[in-house]
Amino acid sequence: MSGLLYGLGVGPGDPELITLKALRILRQAPVVAYPALEKGKSFARGIVACWLSPAQLEIPIRIPMEAARFPAQAVYDRAAAEIASQLEAGRDVAVICQGDPFFYGSFMYLFGRLAERFATAIVPGVSSLTACAAAACFPLAAREDVLVILPATLPEEVLECRLKEVDAAAIIKLGRNFAKVRDLLDRLGMGANSRYVEHATLGSERVLKLAQVSDDEPPYFSMILYHRRGEAWR
Amino acid sequence: MSGLLYGLGVGPGDPELITLKALRILRQAPVVAYPALEKGKSFARGIVACWLSPAQLEIPIRIPMEAARFPAQAVYDRAAAEIASQLEAGRDVAVICQGDPFFYGSFMYLFGRLAERFATAIVPGVSSLTACAAAACFPLAAREDVLVILPATLPEEVLECRLKEVDAAAIIKLGRNFAKVRDLLDRLGMGANSRYVEHATLGSERVLKLAQVSDDEPPYFSMILYHRRGEAWR
Numbered sequence: 001m002s003g004l005l006y007g008l009g010v011g012p013g014d015p016e017l018i019t020l021k022a023l024r025i026l027r028q029a030p031v032v033a034y035p036a037l038e039k040g041k042s043f044a045r046g047i048v049a050c051w052l053s054p055a056q057l058e059i060p061i062r063i064p065m066e067a068a069r070f071p072a073q074a075v076y077d078r079a080a081a082e083i084a085s086q087l088e089a090g091r092d093v094a095v096i097c098q099g100d101p102f103f104y105g106s107f108m109y110l111f112g113r114l115a116e117r118f119a120t121a122i123v124p125g126v127s128s129l130t131a132c133a134a135a136a137c138f139p140l141a142a143r144e145d146v147l148v149i150l151p152a153t154l155p156e157e158v159l160e161c162r163l164k165e166v167d168a169a170a171i172i173k174l175g176r177n178f179a180k181v182r183d184l185l186d187r188l189g190m191g192a193n194s195r196y197v198e199h200a201t202l203g204s205e206r207v208l209k210l211a212q213v214s215d216d217e218p219p220y221f222s223m224i225l226y227h228r229r230g231e232a233w234r
Numbered sequence: 235m236s237g238l239l240y241g242l243g244v245g246p247g248d249p250e251l252i253t254l255k256a257l258r259i260l261r262q263a264p265v266v267a268y269p270a271l272e273k274g275k276s277f278a279r280g281i282v283a284c285w286l287s288p289a290q291l292e293i294p295i296r297i298p299m300e301a302a303r304f305p306a307q308a309v310y311d312r313a314a315a316e317i318a319s320q321l322e323a324g325r326d327v328a329v330i331c332q333g334d335p336f337f338y339g340s341f342m343y344l345f346g347r348l349a350e351r352f353a354t355a356i357v358p359g360v361s362s363l364t365a366c367a368a369a370a371c372f373p374l375a376a377r378e379d380v381l382v383i384l385p386a387t388l389p390e391e392v393l394e395c396r397l398k399e400v401d402a403a404a405i406i407k408l409g410r411n412f413a414k415v416r417d418l419l420d421r422l423g424m425g426a427n428s429r430y431v432e433h434a435t436l437g438s439e440r441v442l443k444l445a446q447v448s449d450d451e452p453p454y455f456s457m458i459l460y461h462r463r464g465e466a467w468r
Contacts, residue, residue, distance in 0.1 A: 007368075009360075009364065009368075011253065012358075014255065015254075016253065016254045016255035016258070017253045017254070017255055017358065018253060018254060019245065019250065019251045019252060019253055019254075019360060020249075020250045020251070020252060020253075020254070020257070021248065021250035021251055023254070024250070100360075100364040100367075100368075100374075101368070102364060102367040102368065102372075102373045102374045102375075103363075103364055103367075103374050103375065104374075104375055104376055104377075104379075105376070108373055108376040108467060111373065111467055111468075112467045112468060115371070115467070115468050116468040120371060121371075122367070122368035122371060123368065124246075124251065124360045124364035124365045124367070124368040124435075125360060125364065126243075126253060126334075126358045126359060126360055127361070127363075127364055129337075129361075130243065130334040130336060130337055130358035130359065130361055131358045133334075133336040133337075133356070133358070134241075134243075134334075134335070134336065134356035134357065134358040137349070137354060137355075137356060138336075139336045139342055139345065140334075140336045140337050140338075141336075141337065141338055141383065142338055142339070142342040143338070143385070144385045144387055144388055145338075145385070146382065146383070146384055146385075146388070146392075146396055147382070147383040148380065148381070148382045148383070149375065149380070149381040149382070149383075150380055151377070151378045151379070151380075153378055154378055154380070158380075162380055201358075233342060233345055233346040233349070234345075234346060234349050234350040
């Protein structure tokens with residue numbers, strides 16, 4: 001009998017934001033896989049490092065730097081084949097996913113290749129969305145609010161169209177697109193009711209008003225939250 | 235010195251989907267508050283019941299049934315006053331929030347009344363959004379997808395406008411609005427790529443295609459997920 005493939009959400013970065021369920025499955029899994037830099041560390045592995053045991057087989061999925069934003073399909077083909085051979089041997093494989101596996105995660109590339117052939121279970125995790133809102137003490141949405149999630153990599157005119165008449169928005173994957181998004185929000189009169197959050201839940205966490213962000217290329221894993229009420233909840 | 239107000243996300247319902255952090259703070263809190271039915275149980279309390287101790291003071295916030303969808307402001311005024319008196323006495327108060335405190339939660343009503351006066355910390359939780367996607371094994375969003383969260387209580391024409399040309403959507407708070415949303419999605423040709431989820435992560439969890447939902451008034455805490463790819467990830 002084949003092993004079970006787990007998409008294991010381990011939360012946004014603070015090791016304490018893992019769920020009891022993810023922790024139980026992680027510790028029981030004979031094989032763990034995770035995305036990693038081509039030469040160097042894995043952020044996802046780092047979140048759960050203290051729970052791993054030397055008895056577990058580790059499969060790092062090494063994403064080439066230059067392809068980090070549009071991952072090379074060949075890397076995922078190879079990783080899927082390696083994971084498949086473990087599953088075929090009857091071993092469960094837990095894929096460690098930063099945040100939540102189904103919320104803009106790279107797990108999708110493995111899911112698309114493996115979920116048809118192998119039994120798959122997803123353990124939801126605390127996503128970057130709720131982590132950033134908590135870090136900024138900035139409510140996401142309530143009652144009849146419409147909330148839209150927008151990758152900053154979209155063209156400016158698409159972002160503008162999507163932001164019109166919205167109650168709340170989270171603009172993710174900022175990186176080199178930060179200045180474009182900040183200027184757009186300012187032009188739409190939404191800047192004052194927005195917050196910038198980077199490295200939410202980590203020691204390096206920063207929460208700033210947009211005008212305070214001096215850097216034009218903040219980390220890729222940063223986010224802008226907007227709500228029409230701004231801080232008027234208080 | 236005043237106590238600290240915690241908005242404590244305890245996840246969507248499965249007690250195992252609480253985070254280590256929420257569990258630690260919950261067990262340390264001298265006072266816990268939670269929403270409850272006027273006469274009867276509290277779903278939020280039920281999630282963490284096995285971790286509570288008789289030494290903790292409990293403040294149930296009893297929401298009148300007829301006001302469940304538009305909570306009576308007076309109830310929250312009273313609850314905020316009761317919590318404030320505990321905070322003023324120097325005791326930390328943990329408000330137990332199903333899912334995540336800032337994702338369409340009733341915690342907002344307390345946050346709006348107390349966060350100005352008292353130091354407040356939010357512990358993010360696994361939201362119903364990622365829990366439903368995991369339950370249905372139905373990815374939410376990836377890469378440059380636009381994802382929109384829509385309360386089903388909005389007028390049909392607003393929903394239609396918001397759903398146009400969207401990659402992915404979650405329509406929450408279905409209840410008596412289910413038939414309206416199902417018919418709209420079918421009319422827009424989105425029904426086949428949608429899934430209905432109720433009671434995600436609980437023993438009573440159900441995942442259905444829209445056409446399989448026989449009930450015209452499913453639970454208020456149910457959700458429809460749409461993605462233009464449907465199951466084409468596999």
